Amino acid sequence: MFGVxxxxxxxxxxxDLSNIPLWWTANLGAALSAPAxxxxxxxxxxxxxxxxxxxxxxxxxxxxxxxxxxxxxTWSSLILVHLxxxxxxxxxxxxxxxxxxxxxxxxxxxxxxxxxxxxxxxLKRMTDHIGSSHWRYMMALWIxxxxxxxxxxxxxxxxxxxxxxxxxxxxxxxxxxYLGYFLLGAYLDCLEELPSPxxxxxxxSALAAIIALGTWWDSRTLGYYSTRFADxxxxxxxxxxxxxxxxxxALFQHxxxxxxxxxxLSALSFPVYLMHPLVIGVxxxxxxxxxxxxxxxxxxxxxxFFLLACLVCILSGLLLASIPVVxxxxxxxxxxxxxSLSNLQALFxxxxxxxx
Numbered sequence: 001m002f003g004v005x006x007x008x009x010x011x012x013x014x015x016d017l018s019n020i021p022l023w024w025t026a027n028l029g030a031a032l033s034a035p036a037x038x039x040x041x042x043x044x045x046x047x048x049x050x051x052x053x054x055x056x057x058x059x060x061x062x063x064x065x066x067x068x069x070x071x072x073x074t075w076s077s078l079i080l081v082h083l084x085x086x087x088x089x090x091x092x093x094x095x096x097x098x099x100x101x102x103x104x105x106x107x108x109x110x111x112x113x114x115x116x117x118x119x120x121x122x123l124k125r126m127t128d129h130i131g132s133s134h135w136r137y138m139m140a141l142w143i144x145x146x147x148x149x150x151x152x153x154x155x156x157x158x159x160x161x162x163x164x165x166x167x168x169x170x171x172x173x174x175x176x177x178y179l180g181y182f183l184l185g186a187y188l189d190c191l192e193e194l195p196s197p198x199x200x201x202x203x204x205s206a207l208a209a210i211i212a213l214g215t216w217w218d219s220r221t222l223g224y225y226s227t228r229f230a231d232x233x234x235x236x237x238x239x240x241x242x243x244x245x246x247x248x249x250a251l252f253q254h255x256x257x258x259x260x261x262x263x264x265l266s267a268l269s270f271p272v273y274l275m276h277p278l279v280i281g282v283x284x285x286x287x288x289x290x291x292x293x294x295x296x297x298x299x300x301x302x303x304x305f306f307l308l309a310c311l312v313c314i315l316s317g318l319l320l321a322s323i324p325v326v327x328x329x330x331x332x333x334x335x336x337x338x339x340s341l342s343n344l345q346a347l348f349x350x351x352x353x354x355x356x
Contacts, residue, residue: 001269002310003033004040005276008106009306012295014225021299024216031212034230035241037109040273041178042185042245044113049186054124065117067332068270072110074329075274079103082278086285104277112178119179127186135187142180143238146173151234177233181241188245200247207240260346267342271317271331279312318344 010026017023053059080103084091094103102108130138145166153164174180194200214229214236229236283305284294296302320330321343327335331342339345 001036001265001272003036004106004273005280005309005313006030006033006306007036008276008280009309010302013302017219017223017225019297022297022302025299025302027215028212030230031208031215034208034211034232034237035244038178038181038232038237038241039245040109041113041116041181042188042241044116045182045185046189048117048120049124049127049183050189051124055121055128057121060117060121064120065114068110068113068117070328071271071274071330071332072107075278076103076107079278079281082281106273106277109273112176115175116179116182119175123183127183135190139180139184139187142177142183143235145170146177146180147233147235147238150177150231151236154228154231154234184238184242185245188242188249191246191249194246194250197247197250200243200250204240204243204247207236207243211236211240264342264347265314267333267338268314268317268321268331271320272313274330275316276309276313279309279316283309283312317342318347 006029010030013019013022013026014030048054054064076098080091080095083094083103094101102111127135149164149166153161156164211229215226218226218228228234231237287296287305288294291301296305317331321327321333321335321338322345324335327333327338327343331338333342335343
């Protein structure tokens with residue numbers, strides 16, 4: 001959740017290669033955050049494909065799809081209003097293409113997640129009845145034919161790009177390739193024998209360093225910010241996301257009980273994801289009024305802007321989840337669910353229990 005916010009806060013600083021301290025701070029944070037979106041897909045796969053309700057078509061259309069579609073429509077409407085007020089031409093353009101282009105760039109994730117949700121009852125039935133060898137085969141197909149070819153094509157000289165581009169009849173890029181992350185999460189969640197946490201932590205650190213240094217080398221060579229090393233569909237990000245997922249599984253799988261603060265942040269992650277483009281957009285307008293420039297230009301300003309964006313998103317999520325009439329519209333949770341997980345009542349009840 002915080003990684004996604006960071007990635008969209010540092011869009012402008014990453015374009016300014018002349019401000020070395022600011023650029024390197026933004027780049028290091030972006031490298032650490034590279035697997036954030038893949039991890040969202042993986043966590044969704046791990047949770048949905050072990051939930052017996054996932055195979056129920058009635059539950060899908062009655063509960064699960066509305067839970068993401070209603071808040072998506074609500075926040076998209078607010079962003080459209082913001083666009084019409086600040087740039088009417090951009091607002092009209094965004095509204096006209098809303099079916100195939102999200103009104104905010106980060107919402108592409110949900111445009112990919114909805115088709116995966118539609119497939120989830122079939123995927124549940126399939127994955128419930130396949131053995132480990134077929135799981136590995138399915139993952140190998142995705143890694144080789146989608147991630148492997150994409151990585152080779154991205155780094156190959158231009159004259160070899162066509163050579164490494166598969167014919168459209170052989171394309172296994174289902175749902176843009178992100179279905180593979182959804183299935184990967186479910187596959188890794190089923191593993192019982194895991195590498196040691198020390199090895200997984202070392203692998204994660206090494207891959208983050210490769211992405212950061214590779215991005216620096218690539219950007220310096222090209223003269224502009226390059227995303228080749230941090231691309232969600234390359235092998236570096238895949239390996240980094242898988243290592244982090246397994247590291248958390250290794251560290252916490254035998255932990256008894258839950259952490260209320262982590263549970264609260266987890267429940268808030270969806271509304272925070274939805275609101276952060278609007279918060280950042282309005283934040284830039286306020287920042288311009290205060291400092292005469294729309295984005296942070298120093299390290300202190302960058303960190304302050306990021307922390308304020310996170311704080312505003314979390315507090316706004318808590319407040320919206322505390323209002324019965326609008327809770328579901330903005331968060332996808334019923335008010336009863338929010339009272340036990342993610343609103344002010346849940347927060348203060350948790351503090352009271354801790355004090356007692």
